[in-house]
Amino acid sequence: MSRPTIQVKDNQSWGPFVIKCTDCAGHLAIIQKNAARIKELESKVEALNLLLSPPAVPGQPVVSVDAVPAEAGWVHLKASVAGFRKPILQDAHDLVIEGDNAVLIVCDGAGSLKHSKAGAEFVVKHLSAKFLELIKAGEAFTPETWTERARTLFLEATEVLKSKTQADRQNFGDFGCTCIVVFAGPDFVACAHVGDGRAGYLDAAGHWLALMTPHKGALANSTVFMTMLEPASLEQLVRVTFIPARTRAVVALSDGPEDVCWLVSTFNAAGQVIIDPNEPSNEFLGKIANQLAAATAKNVSQNALDKLWQDFLTGGTPKLKAQVDDKTLLLALRG
Amino acid sequence: MYEKPFEAEEAQNYSQKCCVALVLDTSSSMADKSIDQLNFGIQSFLKEIRADAANLGQILELGIITFDTAVTRVSEPKLAESLNFKPLTVNGTTMMVDGVREGIKMVGQRKEWYKSTGQPYFRPWVIMITDGDPDSDQQGELPKLSAEIRQGMDGEDFWFMAIGVAGAKMSTLELISHEKMEPRKLSGLKFSEFFRWLSSTIADVAKGQNVSDAMKKNSDDAWDGGFKI
Numbered sequence: 001m002s003r004p005t006i007q008v009k010d011n012q013s014w015g016p017f018v019i020k021c022t023d024c025a026g027h028l029a030i031i032q033k034n035a036a037r038i039k040e041l042e043s044k045v046e047a048l049n050l051l052l053s054p055p056a057v058p059g060q061p062v063v064s065v066d067a068v069p070a071e072a073g074w075v076h077l078k079a080s081v082a083g084f085r086k087p088i089l090q091d092a093h094d095l096v097i098e099g100d101n102a103v104l105i106v107c108d109g110a111g112s113l114k115h116s117k118a119g120a121e122f123v124v125k126h127l128s129a130k131f132l133e134l135i136k137a138g139e140a141f142t143p144e145t146w147t148e149r150a151r152t153l154f155l156e157a158t159e160v161l162k163s164k165t166q167a168d169r170q171n172f173g174d175f176g177c178t179c180i181v182v183f184a185g186p187d188f189v190a191c192a193h194v195g196d197g198r199a200g201y202l203d204a205a206g207h208w209l210a211l212m213t214p215h216k217g218a219l220a221n222s223t224v225f226m227t228m229l230e231p232a233s234l235e236q237l238v239r240v241t242f243i244p245a246r247t248r249a250v251v252a253l254s255d256g257p258e259d260v261c262w263l264v265s266t267f268n269a270a271g272q273v274i275i276d277p278n279e280p281s282n283e284f285l286g287k288i289a290n291q292l293a294a295a296t297a298k299n300v301s302q303n304a305l306d307k308l309w310q311d312f313l314t315g316g317t318p319k320l321k322a323q324v325d326d327k328t329l330l331l332a333l334r335g
Numbered sequence: 336m337y338e339k340p341f342e343a344e345e346a347q348n349y350s351q352k353c354c355v356a357l358v359l360d361t362s363s364s365m366a367d368k369s370i371d372q373l374n375f376g377i378q379s380f381l382k383e384i385r386a387d388a389a390n391l392g393q394i395l396e397l398g399i400i401t402f403d404t405a406v407t408r409v410s411e412p413k414l415a416e417s418l419n420f421k422p423l424t425v426n427g428t429t430m431m432v433d434g435v436r437e438g439i440k441m442v443g444q445r446k447e448w449y450k451s452t453g454q455p456y457f458r459p460w461v462i463m464i465t466d467g468d469p470d471s472d473q474q475g476e477l478p479k480l481s482a483e484i485r486q487g488m489d490g491e492d493f494w495f496m497a498i499g500v501a502g503a504k505m506s507t508l509e510l511i512s513h514e515k516m517e518p519r520k521l522s523g524l525k526f527s528e529f530f531r532w533l534s535s536t537i538a539d540v541a542k543g544q545n546v547s548d549a550m551k552k553n554s555d556d557a558w559d560g561g562f563k564i
Contacts, residue, residue: 077341265348281346288343300337312341318416319345 060263060279062206063286065249065333066293072335074102074184075296077288079310080328083256084321091254091326092120092177094128098135100186103128104330106197108254110176110225111325119161119175123226126157127181141188143242150181150192151238158229176225182211182252184332189250191241196223198258200280202249202289208280211241214255216276249289249333251280256327260319261285289333296335353457353537354396354412354445358438360465360500361401362429368524369466369500374422376526383534384415391538392416394457398441402434403427412445431469432476435495435511438463439483442493457540459493462533464521466500468507481511488513494546498529515547519559528558 068075074097082089090109095102107123109116130153141149157179165172178195189201189211196214203209215224215237224237251261258264263279295305313329315321359373377399384391398412399420404427410418442459449456469477484495497508497518508518521529532555539549 259348260345261343263346263348284343284346288341291339291341291343295337295339298337304337308337308339308341316341317343317345 060207060282063282063290064206065202065286065289068293068296068333068335070335072296073097073099074332074334075292076102076330076332077292077305077309078330079306079313080254080326081310081313083324083326086324086326088117089326090117090120090177091256091328092117092124093328093330094124095330095332096128096132096135097332098132100334101135102184102250102332102334103131103135104180104182104199104250104252104332105131106180106252106254106328106330107226108178108195108197108256108326108328110178113176114174115165115170116175116177119225119227120177122161122164122175123157123177123179126160127153127179130156131181131183141183141185141190141242143244146183146188146190146192146242147240150190150240151234154179154192154194154226154238155229155231155234158226161226173227176227178223178254179226180212180252182250184247184250184334187244187246189243189245189247193239194224194226194229194237196255197253198255198262198264198278198280199252200250200262200285201243201247202285203247204245206282206286208249208251208282208285210278210280211243211250212239213278215239247334249285249331251285251329251331253330254326254328256323256325257313257320257329260317260323261288261329285331288331292331292333296333351394351457352396352449353394353540354398354442354449354459355533355537356398356400356412356438356441356459356461358400358402358434358461358463359423360403360429360431360434360463360467361423361425362403362427362467363425364429364467364502365500366425370423370425372524372526373464376530377420377423379527380530380534381415381418381420383531391534395534395537396445398438398445400434400437400441402430402437404430406430406433406437408437408441412441428470429465429467430473431463431465431467431507432473432480435461435463435480436483439487439493439495446492457537458491458546460496460537461493462496462498464498464500464526465508466502468504477507477510484511485513488515500524522556522558525558528555531555532558 076095078093078095080089080091080093090111092107094105105124105127107120109120161175162172165175178197180193180197180199182199183190191199191211193212196216199211200208201211229237261281261284263277263281266275266277313320313327384395392415396412396414397418399409401407401409401423438461442461487493488495494516496516497512499505499508499518499520505518512518532553535553536549539552540546
């Protein structure tokens with residue numbers, strides 16, 4: 001009579017173990033139950049590992065990003081420029097660098113709203129000050145504390161803005177803007193956002209990976225705004241991401257320049273419908289990061305970099321030149 | 336003051352692509368008016384594609400090959416907006432067979448690239464324009480070329496279309512062409528009209544129409560002088 005065997009994991013090594021007590025159905029059932037539990041746990045570990053080290057983006061070659069000397073700290077590019085023939089700029093941004101931390105903040109004021117520029121500028125200023133405070137206070141983050149803290153800060157920004165507009169007898173709804181915060185700390189990279197735009201980071205394998213999925217409505221260009229935040233809607237409207245890994249580079253942008261530096265529109269595998277793969281372009285971001293690294297090596301001043309970056313966003317490529325939406329793109333590279 | 340501008344290629348947010356290899360006769364017999372009109376036709380074609388409201392500029396990738404005493408890849412397949420076309424000049428004889436084979440090779444390579452990068456694509460086109468007949472040392476290869484084109488057309492690897500300009504030996508073009516896409520004679524030197532037809536036809540194919548319907552819909556006597564010379 002052949003004896004049944006079963007594959008189980010015994011601490012560090014695999015079986016097979018030959019079940020000697022074949023007559024004892026009870027023992028066999030326990031072993032099988034434990035084996036199933038082990039498989040279940042292993043699949044969870046595998047899923048977590050996949051989350052921490054996502055597979056390489058298919059079809060995109062890696063563009064190796066040059067190292068920046070450690071003493072340079074975080075180096076960066078930042079600019080917001082108005083869209084083609086657009087009279088006012090309704091995007092706003094800030095970039096906070098403090099020690100080993102970098103925080104990128106991008107707000108995109110709704111084009112159709114009267115005070116959206118002021119709303120974007122207010123939210124950027126408020127969050128910028130708050131994140132600087134957090135860093136200086138040495139607050140450490142876990143996925144849970146980041147979620148809690150980011151949502152609280154976003155709601156607070158909205159409520160302060162609401163109080164201010166009410167005091168000024170202005171319509172709060174006219175201050176609508178989106179908001180993206182990317183926080184690269186010593187051993188994590190985190191993102192919180194309301195609305196559209198894109199954000200990403202450079203992983204250890206040299207791929208740029210998305211940190212957020214933009215809110216997109218059924219109608220073109222429809223999204224959600226900071227002015228819609230309420231305690232009850234926080235979980236739904238403030239999306240958060242936390243990656244427990246040290247990154248060399250982060251990027252955040254409004255939706256204006258997204259189709260230049262991101263894969264946002266491709267056909268699905270069946271070639272029947274267009275999908276948004278939400279993949280940062282390794283080639284675009286890698287090349288820009290390397291030009292930033294090269295400029296850093298030549299000690300180019302931040303003012304000169306900002307001017308060059310502003311020029312690039314204004315008309316550095318045909319699509320950027322023709323883009324009617326405002327364009328903000330921040331990129332920070334760790335030394 | 337550091338003044339080196341930032342530069343980077345735009346991410347390719349692809350529309351489904353259609354590669355067209357133009358295989359052009361630049362032998363000496365194409366001198367003067369013929370080459371001038373061909374150059375003008377290609378420039379107008381590019382301009383039209385770039386300005387196309389239906390997004391043809393993001394669909395059609397154009398590669399250009401010339402054949403005379405040698406075969407030259409003048410331009411690898413590119414979107415019209417990236418293609419820097421320099422007017423063609425004429426020289427020497429007519430290595431037509433090698434030129435067409437290079438065109439088939441070009442679209443095959445482009446298809447492989449589409450596949451390797453997961454991009455969907457329309458069946459590519461190889462369009463050969465000539466006013467002559469292959470060099471005598473290429474004549475013996477015509478039956479083989481014909482078989483290669485037949486295999487490619489039957490296997491839906493590519494479309495092959497031969498356009499004869501005045502002076503072209505149409506019987507040769509008929510020999511190498513597939514009955515699904517017979518050779519056409521260009522009326523006069525109406526290259527611009529032909530390219531306008533081509534862009535309209537490809538635009539319709541890109542919208543989902545099948546090729547024969549698109550060709551019928553866009554049939555245009557302005558350039559199409561029919562089959563016989």
